[in-house]
Amino acid sequence: MIFSASGAPSRTGTVSSRPPLNELQDKARWMALLMLAVGIHVLESALPGLGPWFKPGLANIVTLVALVMLGPWQALSLSVARVLVGAMFIGTLFTPTFIMSLSGALAAALMMLFAYRVIPGISLIGVSLLGALAHMLVQFFTVEALFIQQTALFYLLPPFLLVAALTGWLNGVAASYIVERLQPDEAIESGLAQGAAPGATHG
Amino acid sequence: MNSRPATPRPRKRLRTRLSGTWADRVLMLLVLSAIAFGWLHIRQLAGGGEAMVDIYRGQTLLAEYPLHAEAVVHFSAQGDIGISEIVIADGNVAISDSPCTGRKCILSGHKHRIGDMLVCLPNRILVAIRGDAQAFDAMLE
Numbered sequence: 001m002i003f004s005a006s007g008a009p010s011r012t013g014t015v016s017s018r019p020p021l022n023e024l025q026d027k028a029r030w031m032a033l034l035m036l037a038v039g040i041h042v043l044e045s046a047l048p049g050l051g052p053w054f055k056p057g058l059a060n061i062v063t064l065v066a067l068v069m070l071g072p073w074q075a076l077s078l079s080v081a082r083v084l085v086g087a088m089f090i091g092t093l094f095t096p097t098f099i100m101s102l103s104g105a106l107a108a109a110l111m112m113l114f115a116y117r118v119i120p121g122i123s124l125i126g127v128s129l130l131g132a133l134a135h136m137l138v139q140f141f142t143v144e145a146l147f148i149q150q151t152a153l154f155y156l157l158p159p160f161l162l163v164a165a166l167t168g169w170l171n172g173v174a175a176s177y178i179v180e181r182l183q184p185d186e187a188i189e190s191g192l193a194q195g196a197a198p199g200a201t202h203g
Numbered sequence: 204m205n206s207r208p209a210t211p212r213p214r215k216r217l218r219t220r221l222s223g224t225w226a227d228r229v230l231m232l233l234v235l236s237a238i239a240f241g242w243l244h245i246r247q248l249a250g251g252g253e254a255m256v257d258i259y260r261g262q263t264l265l266a267e268y269p270l271h272a273e274a275v276v277h278f279s280a281q282g283d284i285g286i287s288e289i290v291i292a293d294g295n296v297a298i299s300d301s302p303c304t305g306r307k308c309i310l311s312g313h314k315h316r317i318g319d320m321l322v323c324l325p326n327r328i329l330v331a332i333r334g335d336a337q338a339f340d341a342m343l344e
Contacts, residue, residue, distance in 0.1 A: 053307060053322075096324045097305060121226035129230060148322065148329045149262040155318050155331075158242035165234050172227075173220055 030066070030074055034081055037062035041086035053160070056167045057132055059086075063109055064124050064131075064175035069182060072113040079109040096147060100139050107138035124179065125172030132168025136160055245318065252334040254317050256296050258289060259329040270294055270315070270332060282326030289321075289330055296330055298323060 040059040047055070059082055067075035083101045087093040092101075111134035115127045140160070144153055222228070254270035258280055268276050268291055276291040285302030295313040301323050308323035314332060321330040 053311070092304075095304075100324070119226060119230075121224055122230070123224045123227055125223040126227035126230045129227065129234065133234060143322075143324065147261070147324050147327050148259065150259055150329055150331070152331050152333070153320070153322075153329065155245050155248075156320055158238050158245060161234075161238050161241075165231065165238070169223070169227075169231065172223070177220060 026070055026074070030070055030078060033062050033066050033070075034078055034085070037078060037082040038085045038089065041082055042089045045086070045090050045092075054163055054167075057108075057135065057164075057171055058174075060105075060108060060128065060131060060135070060168075061171050061175045061178065063105075063112065064128055064172070065178055065182065067112060067116055067127070068124070068179045072117070076106075076109045076113065079105045099146065100142060103142040104135040104139045108132065108135040110134070123172070124176040125169055128172030128175055129165060129168040132164040132171065133161060136164040254294075254315075255333055255335050256291055257329075257331045257333060259331070261327045270296065280326075280328050282323065282328045284326050287323050287326050287328045289328075296321065296332065298328075298330065301326060301328075 037059050040062065044055055044058055060079075062082070063075050063079045066078045070078075080102070083098070083105045084093075087098045087101065090097075092098045108131040112127050112131040115122055115130045119126065137157075140154060140157055144150070223231070256268045256270050257264060258266045258268075258278060260280060260282055265280055266278055268278070270291065271294045272291065276289075278289040278291070280287045280289055282302075286300075287298055287302070287308065288300040290297050290299045295315045297313045298308040298311070298321050301308050303323055303325040305325070308321055308326075308328070311321050314321055314330075317332050317334045319332045322328070
């Protein structure tokens, strides 16, 4: 495993008040993923990208990885923490940009938890697709509710959603590749990594 | 962690990786058709007629100009954090200056198609190009 702490000594004779190693390891992984997500978030805000309003949403890949490796609530808290810490670095804390990021990230995370749990046969690609769409939609509604109260704003929605669908799909591909590489071999062999190996059953 | 020797993972082709499961594809198809449908619907609503430029601050209409006018229009829109300068010239509209930090509205460049919009979120300024057909007005109500 990539995230395993080197030389963790507490195999025998642990003090009972100390939290179990598994728990600590998960926390360390969460923190490592958070650092990664914040890094991508900040990098992305500096990218010129596809146009002033489009972002590829790469930081969402980390949320997807957390969703599979750590669990739903860790993924949700990760995406919120990423937006918070990222905003501190970019200097947009509590500005409209921040509110947009936060609403979008929350919506995407919730949507992805839901999709991952509920929709049968879905892989990380579909999960990411739905997350990206939820992100975009909720941002539009946030703008409409808080900043520019014009229904005509929704006329912009189709092209934005189209780009979101494409980037969402590609991010999903990236995420499932990463998850596949991070999972231990046994997990893949015993079929635990359901979402991680989309093409395996019918490829 | 892995005590056993690493078995070589089966390598997947790029196409397999990109294509997703059936559920993914069905989802994508649904999404794309919804987008296409919405797009056509909006095209219809936005209508034809003479292109007009509407400038809003939040909910209030600040000004209205024809897009294709002889004279160049410079409009200073007072927003929440300052004044956004809007220029209408040669059938194009652009935001030339704005007090926001992101400058996304200025970077959006020139717009000329009906249905196009320029948005300055921090300043709460919206510049929308619409046709003067009835349908669009009805949507705005």
